[in-house]
Amino acid sequence: xxxxxxxxxxxxxxxxxxxxxxxxxxxxxxxxxxxxxxxxxxxxxxxxxxxxxxxxxxxxxxxxxxxxxxxxxxxxxxxxxxxxxxxxxxxxxxxxxxxxxxxxxxxxxxxxxxxxxxxxxxxxxxxxxxxxxxxxxxxxxxxxxxxxxxxxxxxxxxxxxxxxxxxxxxxxxxxxxxxxxxxxxxxxxxxxxxxxxxxxxxxxxxxxxx
Numbered sequence: 001x002x003x004x005x006x007x008x009x010x011x012x013x014x015x016x017x018x019x020x021x022x023x024x025x026x027x028x029x030x031x032x033x034x035x036x037x038x039x040x041x042x043x044x045x046x047x048x049x050x051x052x053x054x055x056x057x058x059x060x061x062x063x064x065x066x067x068x069x070x071x072x073x074x075x076x077x078x079x080x081x082x083x084x085x086x087x088x089x090x091x092x093x094x095x096x097x098x099x100x101x102x103x104x105x106x107x108x109x110x111x112x113x114x115x116x117x118x119x120x121x122x123x124x125x126x127x128x129x130x131x132x133x134x135x136x137x138x139x140x141x142x143x144x145x146x147x148x149x150x151x152x153x154x155x156x157x158x159x160x161x162x163x164x165x166x167x168x169x170x171x172x173x174x175x176x177x178x179x180x181x182x183x184x185x186x187x188x189x190x191x192x193x194x195x196x197x198x199x200x201x202x203x204x205x206x207x208x209x210x
Contacts, residue, residue, distance in 0.1 A: 037114030
């Protein structure tokens with residue numbers, strides 16, 4: 001967050017503390033989880049669809065299953081416009097973050113096309129993850145600065161477009177699980193203490209010591 005606001009010295013994501021549903025540890029299923037971020041339908045092109053088709057093909061060759069994991073209702077609806085995704089199984093749990101993290105914990109790899117939080121969830125449960133910009137060549141759609149910065153800080157693979165990711169996977173790339181950089185959890189804990197302190201002060205101001 002510091003590149004976005006000079007006075008920011010915390011900047012850890014709240015999802016760092018997210019707990020995972022069910023008994024632990026979650027067994028790995030041999031699948032790859034794919035999250036596709038929605039964007040305006042007018043930006044959807046045959047070039048994008050073909051690029052997605054190539055990525056899904058390479059993932060299908062390498063993993064036992066490719067499972068779609070939309071992170072919000074817009075992502076879920078967007079899948080209906082993507083012919084390459086029609087036959088893929090879907091896990092629809094976007095209203096339950098803990099269940100979402102369980103799906104990620106059971107995967108061998110998380111692939112995010114444009115969404116930030118699959119990366120954070122994957123780091124929470126030590127699942128390897130990669131990120132690719134969905135529309136990096138289209139000036140109408142900005143790159144995800146937060147995802148790029150997160151990848152740089154924590155050593156996650158970042159790709160400017162899906163084709164670059166497809167090539168890397170086809171050449172045998174072996175992503176590793178992200179390790180949060182030193183101090184990241186400390187910054188999160190400082191945020192928690194600061195928030196609790198402010199809430200306590202606000203409560204005292206409203207209700208006194210009663």
